[in-house]
Amino acid sequence: MKKKILIHDIAKHLDVSIATVSLVLNGKAKEKRISDGLAEKVLKYVEEVGYKPNQLAKSLRTGKTHVIGLVVEDIANPFFATIAGLIERKALAHGYRIIYCSTSNDIVKTRDILAMFQERHVDGYILALPDGLEGEVSALVRSGKPLVLFDRVLASVLANAVVVDGATGTYEATQHLLAQGLTSVALMTIRDGQTQMLARRQGYTQALREHNLPELVEEIVFQQNPEQVMEQMQAFFQAHPNCHGVMFTTNYLGVYGLEVLKRLGRRIPEDIAVISFDDNDLFRLYTPPITVVAQPMEAMAEEIISMLLAALNGSKETSRMTQLQMAPQLVLRQSSTLPAAATVRR
Amino acid sequence: MKKKILIHDIAKHLDVSIATVSLVLNGKAKEKRISDGLAEKVLKYVEEVGYKPNQLAKSLRTGKTHVIGLVVEDIANPFFATIAGLIERKALAHGYRIIYCSTSNDIVKTRDILAMFQERHVDGYILALPDGLEGEVSALVRSGKPLVLFDRVLASVLANAVVVDGATGTYEATQHLLAQGLTSVALMTIRDGQTQMLARRQGYTQALREHNLPELVEEIVFQQNPEQVMEQMQAFFQAHPNCHGVMFTTNYLGVYGLEVLKRLGRRIPEDIAVISFDDNDLFRLYTPPITVVAQPMEAMAEEIISMLLAALNGSKETSRMTQLQMAPQLVLRQSSTLPAAATVRR
DNA sequence: CTGAAAGCGCTTACAG
DNA sequence: CTGAAAGCGCTTACAG
CATH class of the missing domain: 3.40.50.2300 (Response regulator)
Structure with a gap:
């Protein structure tokens, strides 16, 4: 294990001051009127011995x-x-x-x-x-x-x-479902005040309002374990057999949702049309492929x-x-x- | 913006030495025979003013x-x-x-x-x-x-x-395919010397050898972009129409593979049985669900x-x-x- | 250009 | 228990 080289060692070996080495290394050679020749010599030797300034010391000093x-x-x-x-x-x-x-x-x-x-x-x-x-x-x-x-x-x-723009995202997604004649479209979201979730919910609300249709929102409590989340979803779908479309507000809700619909034997999109926020391999390769609101x-x-x-x-x-x-x-x-x-x- | 509190400020306010504060904070009060009462007083005041030692300085000093x-x-x-x-x-x-x-x-x-x-x-x-x-x-x-x-x-x-133990993983997976009577099982892996890939390949080789069957290994060059990877896979599957089983050595190969098989219209498992290394939501929820070698x-x-x-x-x-x-x-x-x-x- | 020095904010032997 | 001090390894104004 070779001993750690310090800036002091460099200065001593080149017979220059520590300040000179430091200034050259920090690109202030010109500013401080250090000759090109000297600057080059310093750089060359630093490279040669592979000197790396201690970042902790540097950070402590510079902030x-x-x-x-x-x-x-x-x-x-x-x-x-x-x-x-x-x-x-x-x-x-x-x-x-x-x-x-x-x-x-x-x-x-x-x-x-x-x-x-x-x-x-x-x-x-x-x-x-x-x-x-x-x-x-x-x-x-x-x-x-x-x-x-x-x-x-x-x-x-x-x-x-x-x-x-989550509101526009879910608005367009919901409109797409409603335009096909669906009259009961649910929104599956999480119970939380996060702004992106509120926006996504708002887009859904607006779309339904424009069609004079009632909202059907299920809020998932996310402190639960996966099995509890899926039970809550399952109960929801069972309680609303006439719901023929669902929008999930985020990727993991979508994933749980697909699993639940699979367990219930609901066919997508024949029994229920599905859209999720966020794109990924799973949604793209799922059978059938899942429509998504993708983020750039x-x-x-x-x-x-x-x-x-x-x-x-x-x-x-x-x-x-x-x-x-x-x-x-x-x-x-x-x-x-x-x-x-x-x-x-x- | 309140000014940053230093250890020095704490010491001055309590009228004790910096050393005392530092030792108490680093749990060396007992060792250094600092009275419980004093230690408590220090801790209490530190808590009160919310003093946090500068980690950079600490790191520089302690390494x-x-x-x-x-x-x-x-x-x-x-x-x-x-x-x-x-x-x-x-x-x-x-x-x-x-x-x-x-x-x-x-x-x-x-x-x-x-x-x-x-x-x-x-x-x-x-x-x-x-x-x-x-x-x-x-x-x-x-x-x-x-x-x-x-x-x-x-x-x-x-x-x-x-x-x-990747070798055992692919060995068992391959055996599982061969035990069902398949005679042409391919291994899709990456062209690379990484040890885990070598082990996974070895398990496959051993299983085929035990059945006196020839290997069918395709090595994907992974510096390519996704489309090129899929083209290589597609060419492989088209060149080997009699290959009725495939083992992917890692999750992303499996994902690409599923997409390619879908494009080719190959039915899983009727036309070709599929197993991938690594488990995830996609494999679990895919239609049909994908058999995997899961890592703990x-x-x-x-x-x-x-x-x-x-x-x-x-x-x-x-x-x-x-x-x-x-x-x-x-x-x-x-x-x-x-x-x-x-x-x-x- | 250089040298000596202060200072970033700590920790920790050391002598008392 | 305490105080004074060294030292971690840098950067940078300052006087020359």
Whole structure:
């Protein structure tokens, strides 16, 4: 195990001052009028012996860590795993690393995570938070820390944010079902005040209202285990045999829903038409393929990183907040399209 | 924005020495014979003003960061996303955070990641590496850094590792197909020297050998884009119309494979029986449900963390390496079970 | 261009 | 128990 080289060793070997080495390494040679020849000599030797400055010392001194704190609901959820992968790649390209934590939508846990990120001096935050942390996030924004909310925002907090227009997403999806003559379309959502869920519900409500149809909303309590969730769904479908269409507001509800409908032996779309928010392999390859409201993952990741980088590099003076709402895309597949034949036969 | 409180402020306010505050905070009050009363007073005031030691300074001084570097192939891959979520939860419970990076199986990128983790002084490593970094990992092991390899190991490197017995997994899966009378079973794998892939291939080979049947292995080149991968698979299936069973060695190959078979209009399992390594929602809910060789995710995560914690807390003197090979589970579903009727009809 | 020095915020032997 | 001090490894104003 070779001994760790220090900046002091470099300076001594080259017979220059520590300051010179440090300035060259930090690209301030020109500014400080250090000759090109000397700068080159330093760079060459540093390269030769493979000297790497101690990042901890550097961070302690400069206050910058080049680490971004990413908070997601659950890294194992395909939506968050995908966005995390895209964000990671883009952040790395700009010299930032990602430290992530899953919240499980637990407020207490999330509060700890935020405190922990702060203690570790992350340079910026990318956050998909549970409802109820308005105070903490306001304080964070006020402190001037670069921060981007995504997926969902906090109702009373003005901050940078990248979200999808969920209302339009479910509105168009619901309209698509109603246009085919369905009169009882349910919305399966979670019981929670998260803004993205509220928006998705609102689009559904509006579509039904325009058709003068009653709402049929089932709110899943998500603190339960999977089996309990599915029992709740199953009970709902059994209680509403005339419900011939259902919109799931998020990917995992959709997955549970498909399993429940399968258990009940309901045919899709003949017995019940199905649409889910979020696209993934499962929905695409399911039999029948599931119609989805897809989020523009790549573009969202791009916007999140751009926004954060702008905040990281921008002056603290002007604090401009940007809220970006991106358009989702309704991807029509067989699960929501009543075959002409089937419709006639009814 | 309130000014940051320092240990110095605490000491001054309580009129005690900085050393006393620090020792109490680090649980060395007893050891240093600090009175219970004083220790309590310190703790109480620290709590009251919400003092949090600067972790960077602490890390610089102690050399410990309480951060674990997690290297996966791709955080968006369900296998890695799931294990990452489980590892995160368990690590957090022991006071460690996770910083992750995806390698995309790119050796150069991975080398950078390892260097970056080292620069950031992670306390330990959890690694699923591409082939070809034997030198780097050997050096890491020699340096005494706590480290656990998982999913795959490096042939020539002796290190802690948690892997699944892939050979037995594919052996049993292949036997299951052959036992039903299939005579042409293909293995779809990736062209790569990763040890887990080699093991999975070996189990297949052994099963076929025992039945005196010829191998039929297709190696996918994975640097291609999805469409190219599927074209290669499609060409394979078209070239081998008599192949009535296929084993995919990993989840994403299985997903692509299902899509290709669907495009070709091949019925599962009537035209071709299918088994994939790795379980997930898609395989479970597919029509028909896909038989899989499932890895014990929860138990693996548990073992990985235990092993790393043992190394983190253990003495540097005795360097004991543990290689753990866990049993996968063959989960039989309809995709691999030729219906009696169908078999007869053939 | 350089050298000496302060300082980022801690921890921990050491002498009392 | 305490106080003074060194030291983790850097960066950067400052005086020359």
